[in-house]
Amino acid sequence: MAERFPGLEADHQRFIQAQHMFFVATVPRHGPVNLSPKGMDTLRIVDDKTISWLNLTGSGNETAADIRVDPRMTLMFCSFERHPLIMRVYGKATVTTEDDAGWEAKVAAFPSYAGARQLFELAIDLVQTSCGFAVPLYEFVGERSTLYDWSEKIGREKVREYWHNRNRVALNGDDIVAP
Secondary structure, three states: OOEEEOOOOHHHHHHHHHOOOEEEEEOOOOOOOEEEEEOOOOEEEEEOOEEEEEEEOOOOOHHHHHHHHOOEEEEEEEOOOOOOOEEEEEEEEEEEOOOOOOHHHHHOOOOOOOOEEEEEEEEEEEEEEEOOOOOOOOOOOOOOOHHHHHHHHHHHHHHHHHHHHHOOEOOOOOEOOOO
């Protein structure tokens, strides 16, 4: 049975920190709902009402486009190992880019990634847990280094050029302000 909480309790925080992957969902003004898997060392629990995560360069930039028009965001964590559990964290997100005040201080909490694009902070409205009994068991083998290797190889300026050339239009046709 699902349980609801106003913020992250200590056991929720331990659960999140043990996960190797999380999912981000946002909604655009029109068009398809965005759902993205995330990994690597890109998530931090700031406190019981705030989570921040570093968005790295990818093939799209839907989350940034969606947040511009509707700040609602859901993060979902699933236990694929041991004890089954699903946790959804609902709230409103803000975005910080390297051109914004506070970027350096916020990004300092993460490893240095040439592909770092935005930092999202989720102000938590609700935490919901459910059983996860139907989620299959998977064994974590390791992180993929492909994205890291690619962005490090081409360097920060070429990454920014990639944003300009490949990440400017959302699936629904809306312009995305780079990065």
